[in-house]
Amino acid sequence: MTIAVKQLHPLFAAEVTGIDLSRAIDREAQRAIADVMDRYAVAVLPGQRIDDALQVAFTGLYGPLETAPPVRGKHGTATTGLRIRHKEIFDVSNLDENGNILDIDDQRRAYQQGNQLWHTDSSFRQKSATWSLLHARVIPPDGGDTDFADTRAAYDALPDATKARLDGLVAEHSIWHSRAQLGGYAPTEEERKARPPAHHPVVRRHPGSGRNALYIASHASHIVGWPEDEGRALLRELLAFATEPQFVYSHRWRLGDLVIWDNRCTLHRATPFASATHVRDLRRTTVIDTRTEAMAN
Numbered sequence: 001m002t003i004a005v006k007q008l009h010p011l012f013a014a015e016v017t018g019i020d021l022s023r024a025i026d027r028e029a030q031r032a033i034a035d036v037m038d039r040y041a042v043a044v045l046p047g048q049r050i051d052d053a054l055q056v057a058f059t060g061l062y063g064p065l066e067t068a069p070p071v072r073g074k075h076g077t078a079t080t081g082l083r084i085r086h087k088e089i090f091d092v093s094n095l096d097e098n099g100n101i102l103d104i105d106d107q108r109r110a111y112q113q114g115n116q117l118w119h120t121d122s123s124f125r126q127k128s129a130t131w132s133l134l135h136a137r138v139i140p141p142d143g144g145d146t147d148f149a150d151t152r153a154a155y156d157a158l159p160d161a162t163k164a165r166l167d168g169l170v171a172e173h174s175i176w177h178s179r180a181q182l183g184g185y186a187p188t189e190e191e192r193k194a195r196p197p198a199h200h201p202v203v204r205r206h207p208g209s210g211r212n213a214l215y216i217a218s219h220a221s222h223i224v225g226w227p228e229d230e231g232r233a234l235l236r237e238l239l240a241f242a243t244e245p246q247f248v249y250s251h252r253w254r255l256g257d258l259v260i261w262d263n264r265c266t267l268h269r270a271t272p273f274a275s276a277t278h279v280r281d282l283r284r285t286t287v288i289d290t291r292t293e294a295m296a297n
């Protein structure tokens with residue numbers, strides 16, 4: 001099969017065909033995907049027939065994998081390892097451990113709702129993430145799309161005065177900041193301690209392209225050393241600018257799509273769907289950024 005690349009948006013995102021991940025891929029294909037990612041930051045590989053084990057193995061070609069933290073179930077107990085056995089698979093679905101649609105009042109629903117805010121995966125971790133890979137196993141008839149924004153393009157488009165203002169700024173990121181905004185997920189003290197905030201520069205150089213990128217997200221709560229409301233206002237302003245339509249590619253899922261994005265230079269969010277009546281089952285794996293450590297808190 002010949003590998004072909006088709007750009008999906010004037011600024012970024014590309015579809016890659018001619019790669020079948022149900023078999024072991026050679027070095028050439030592995031390299032080709034990395035090259036597409038460096039340039040386009042989002043890669044769509046359609047029609048992939050893979051299970052959790054194959055997704056984990058493929059992701060592992062690009063670095064160590066994050067493991068999914070337990071999320072409290074309906075009755076307050078953490079549930080993992082039932083429907084999904086691999087600890088490296090993040091359950092991006094509206095299903096419970098038995099495969100039934102989550103009840104309206106289930107805390108896991110509130111937790112997942114945070115994914116509808118613009119964010120970049122794992123910015124709240126000390127070791128943040130390079131790529132996330134999301135595979136579509138069941139998709140709803142309408143909605144449940146994923147929007148992506150290129151924060152390199154957004155940075156490039158900022159006025160010089162703003163770029164100068166951002167130089168050297170550091171933001172604090174916390175999963176609990178984003179989870180408090182939509183859905184109102186209330187963490188336990190134990191959960192808070194297990195996932196403390198992380199500090200990252202607001203502008204970081206994206207290694208694959210050598211371009212500067214805004215590193216902001218709904219997880220970013222304030223600017224370190226600034227009055228909270230002032231920092232929050234700046235982050236809000238940057239997020240609004242970086243997600244203007246000209247920077248956004250919207251992905252309408254097809255069954256079997258594997259979409260890879262670079263968390264270091266993109267933002268993403270899920271769009272709503274009829275989650276009380278339709279199933280959306282996507283599985284995510286995430287590569288740990290071993291090169292970049294958060295700054296000391």
Ligand SMILES: [Fe+2]
Nearest residue numbers: 115120121268
């Ligand atoms: Fe995400």
